Amino acid sequence: MKTPAHIAVTGAAGQISYALLFRLIAGDLLGDDQPIVLHLLEIPEAIAGLDGVKMELIDCAAPLLHDVVVSDDPYVAFENADLAFLIGAKPRGPGMERRDLLRVNADIFAVQGRALNASAKRTVKTLVVGNPANTNALIAQHNAPELPPENFSAMTRLDYNRAKSQVAMHCRCPVSEIKRVIIWGNHSTTQYPDLHHALVRGKPALDKLEWDWYEKDFIPTVQNRGAVVIQTRGKSSAASAANAALDHMRDWLFGTPAGDWTSMTILSDGSYGVTPGLMFSYPVKTENARYQIVQNLEINEFSRNRLQITEAELLAEREAVRHLLR
Known part of the structure; x- marks a missing residue:
């Protein structure tokens, strides 16, 4: 049996992650012979909902799913991660300008970059989905100086x-x-x-x-x-x-x-x-x-x-x- 791949997902109780997680455990990314461990990150207020998502994942009895780690601490969630999907970000609210959204999310991705730098594998590949994705990816990359810059990307x-x-x-x-x-x-x-x-x-x-x-x-x-x-x-x-x-x-x-x-x-x-x-x-x-x-x-x-x-x-x-x- 292959060694499990560790996949971190942030904003793990959100809509995009909910659509992603069940495809990951079905082998839609790494294939039907690659076991995985999911590392799911959420803000403290959303952990109860994420625990429900964890229950559903377990209830799928998916042969590829070896474990599910739930945390509100990015340093824990990113531990030994091979792949990271940074999906969680504060959505734009009524009357919010793009620059306001950028300011709010910038600190989130700075913290997550530092956590990746401290906890993830040196080869981790990180995809930023949370908007403004390009600049969020830039922030995360700059705050992970020990990781290769080419291993950070944002989604278009x-x-x-x-x-x-x-x-x-x-x-x-x-x-x-x-x-x-x-x-x-x-x-x-x-x-x-x-x-x-x-x-x-x-x-x-x-x-x-x-x-x-x-x-x-x-x-x-x-x-x-x-x-x-x-x-x-x-x-x-x-x-x-x-x-x-x-x-x-x-x-x-x-x-x-x-x-x-x-x-x-x-x-x-x-x-x-x-x-x-x-x-x-x-x-x-x-x-x-x-x-x-x-x-x-x-x-x-x-x-x-x-x-x-x-x-x-x-x-x-x-x-x-x-x-x-x-």
Whole structure:
């Protein structure tokens, strides 16, 4: 029998985590022969609810689930973690600006970064889902100086999945026929969903799509999809976000398909003229649990302008939390 993998999940009593945890114990991430130990973190006020989730997990009698650790202490929850899903974050309240949300969540991710640094395995791979995800990931990474910076990422996979699905519906073809979509920048309404290099059934996507649809329908639809889900459903995306987190981590660990890439928010190395040190979503290929930015893509003026808009937002966010960046 394989040694159990230790998976930490924060905000573990929340909607996204509830949609994620049962898929983890079913083997949807690591396979049906990899036992796991779940480490679940919540704030003290939510521990009672999390104990109920633990009961449900146990009641599944899942062969892969070896143990469930519940804690309100990140230093305990992250002990020996191989993988960490940082999902928990304070949601935006009525009248709250993005900068207010950033301030509230910044301290949470600074503490969690320090706890990962102290307790997790040196090889832990950390995916930040809680918003503002890019800058939260930057804060966590800076507060974990003993962990490799390349092992921190934030999620734009939900945006990527949304973009692929929109193209597939418009072209009336399966999602599997859509390749090389890119999400650049921030997981916010400034993100840039780029189809200039995308393929539909092996042919350039923009040869099959109307420019007006691309610019005036597709781009704003992907940028604002989260808000529309909230307006329609009355709650934020949960199952689709959990699915995207699994997709992101699976590709990171096991590799992207041949002839395709994905989008991940990673620490910028200056590629495509983006300021080094920002957490920025790039097109990447992965192999052997390592990612590599796809290089030498042509960036026209239309795209460059949009990259600069989303970069500017991330620079402003970084400035707002500079006191937490070690």
